[in-house]
Amino acid sequence: MKDPMEGGWSRGETFAEFLTRRGVSRREFLTFCGRMAACFAAAAALPGGAPALAEEMAQKLSGARRPGVIYLQLQECTGCLESLLRSGSSPIDRLILEQVSLDYNELLMAPSGDAAEEVLREAAARPHLLLVNGSVPLGAGGAYCTIGGDSAENLLRRAARKADAIMAVGACAEYGCVQAASPNLTGAVGVADIITDRPVINISGCPPIAETITATLTYYLAYGHPPPLDGQGRPLFAYGQRIHDKCPRRASFDAGQFAERFDDENARRGYCLYRLGCKGPATFAPCATVEWNLGQSFPIKAGHPCLGCTERHFYDRMTPFYRRLPGFVVPGLGVEATANTIGVAAVAASVGGVAVHSAATVIARKRTKKAKPETLPLAVLGDAEPPSRDENQKT
């Protein structure tokens, strides 16, 4: 059968109408849902398993309409959108021509100025999905980032009003990232600090892997609800495991085989980069499984330690980048034992509040509200209290 997601799904048309127009039968459609459900159920170990999911999917999908998407770029570098342009599993051309109607995005849209603003007004007045790159600078009355003469904060609030779902794409939208690193001159904060009455899905990373962005979107399109999230609001299908858990250099870590410096004999043998400062043991991300740029490779595979960019406040908390993680000091079997202990603690800290769907998001929101993000200790780094800037800088 044809992949039902292939070919033009017009805005306003329900998915069932679209399939009929494409000549896809009801039976074929149900087969497709079953197949997709089996995939997702296996990945997320959902209650009820694949059959329940398949039914839910079929029901939701039939009535779904090709959704309008507003994709804002606030205070940022455009790296996240550049990443999205490299997506292979749901290539950008298919995404914007067939899966969603990308109504507003400054990098790609044809009109500028008044015409662009008009498009935004129209799109924001209808139900839509809201994706956000970039942080919201609260300093100088919002003047550190303005678009159309208005502040990022006002723009975000307006675009969020009628949004069915809000996705903070990338570390800037999640918590401010590089411009929020000390001393955060512009008062940059993340989307969830502004939009506090609804769940925000955090697609983490500086930038995130393209496929995690598109999959979060297609997950929502397929099921009509966001994916299960971890304690930081990140989709479990991408951030449920540490890079360390799936790293191709893991066997040498377990065996106590380490590169001692860059490009030494051990590095050339593909040994573990932990002693060069790799943050893989503390980083929840799909780099080692999905890999970057059509599954080609990822930093550790290409010889560079993981920087830990999917973890909150990674610039301040993961630097100096070439300093070893604490607690991983004994080579050989001792390291494995330590790694596993810390790994368990990390999972507990990160995934603690996981439930399915919106419940998880609500929990995530509550957790975020309780403590200011910058004061959240990273248990995996052995933090009882957040280190001061100077301590953090010690080599």
Add this chain to the structure above:
Amino acid sequence: MAGERIVIDPITRIEGHLRIELETDGGRIGNAWACATQFRGIERVLQGRDPRDAWAFAQRICGVCTGVHAIASIRAVEDAIKCKIPPCAELIRSLVSGMATLQDHVMHFYHLHALDWVDVMSALKADPAATSRLAASLSPWPNNSATWYREVQKRVADSAGGGLGIFAGGYWGHPAYRLPPEANLMALAHYLEALSWQREIIRLHTILAGKNPHPNYLVGGMACSINLDNQIAINRVRLDEMAGMIDQARRFVQEVYYPDVLAIASFYPEYAAIGASSTTLLATGESAYSCPGAPAGGAVPAGLIMDGDYRTAHPFDARKVAEFISSAWYSQPEGDRQGLHPWQGRTEPNYTGPKPPFKELSDQPKYTWCKAPRYEGRAVQVGPNARILLALAQGHAETAQLAREGLAKLNAGVEAMNSTLGRTYCRALESVLLARRMDQWFAQLNERIRSGDIATFNPELWEPSSWPRQAQGVGFMEAARGTLSHWVEIENGRVSRYQAVVPSTWNSSGRDPGGQMGPFEQALAGGGTHPLSDPKRPIEVLRTIHSFDPCESCAVHLLVPGGGGVEVKVQ
């Protein structure tokens, strides 16, 4: 005549946030202001950090010029601590930067610029068979059957439904669109093909530097090890994959991008005389591939074209650079009129504009976050046309031959390279040259590997304890968009000051204390002849602004106070 005030904000299809304010008189632009409306403050974040980490912060200045900020930063640190890197590492950096530039130029043309010249609605009415014949007459590119063009039409038309997505609200049907439907369809098809192409070729970054955007770099070399007999290192499989990507990159540039630019340009010849800007142009190297230190580089040394004399290349003296804040929201104790060299510059954000939401910025002396760099007091254009003009002035034969052929097809002289069309053409021309250079570097890398020279990292100066207590360094780089420099001062193993002077500050700067406009402003307002037929649909302005390939997130500046005069040499 009293002019009509016009605001265009946002300027879309660029990186970052840019606002243009204009005054027009009956279809001509009389005055212009370029307003960068974002500030991030990354230089200040860098203070106190480990200089070996600086590249990762500095790289986030821009996710489009991904990697060039990292290299400029790494070079600055390596310059400060006097660290030499192995030849293989230099070749790998060149391959990574070269591929980034190729990808960037192609994406700029198709995805950020082409819709200024290509009418998507008209493309939907084209005859696919005639389009196929047109394409075949221009290039041997195999993907040009009538069936293929029909499929593209159907895909875009089907997607329309209740709206057009990214194509909605475009200025379709504007009389300034001049291409026949078949040429529009050909370009639209290549818009989609280029999306697939860029995602394939950029995997070279992933092999050598871990990912894209924001690949990994390393002070002292590159982190990827070469070992033909290891599964995970750069081995024969990886080299074969890279060979395929380089081949794919070159074919698309030669058979699609370059012919398309020439074909489309031939319908808009008047733009060879529209959008001229500052006649002083600066490049610190021919392209990403000839920066100081690159083994294959150096064919075109750093230099300037001064005051419209396109035949003479002047040596570049970095001491003559000064940045002004007279039109930008910063303050300094020296006052607003004093220009400061990057070693002495300081930047404290000091917003004095209206509280958002606002209607106008240009009614005040300060109207942008972008400082105004000047060279010996001149506003300076940087970018592909600066590099090509400099190569021509220095007698670079390969550049001259290609440029002669191209200019003949466009029926234009060398001065046309300083125009809206010229900047767009130079970008394509440079891509052809760069694609050839990629082959050469790759061959050199293979030759080194064959001879057993596989070192990619110099460990001698890795530990900060081996560094001088105080050091200063500068790293130059030609980003796709123009000359980029990072300036670092190191004290006790930490960054004590950091400054980046970037293509966007050169090109999109506002007025200096003498009232001299920046290059964007000059291109629109200089001479008062730039067309703007319908202020509600400012397509002519977009053409000229996009021809610079603006990258406005770069327009961030912050520096610590202090520092005396320092002699700077650029080879």
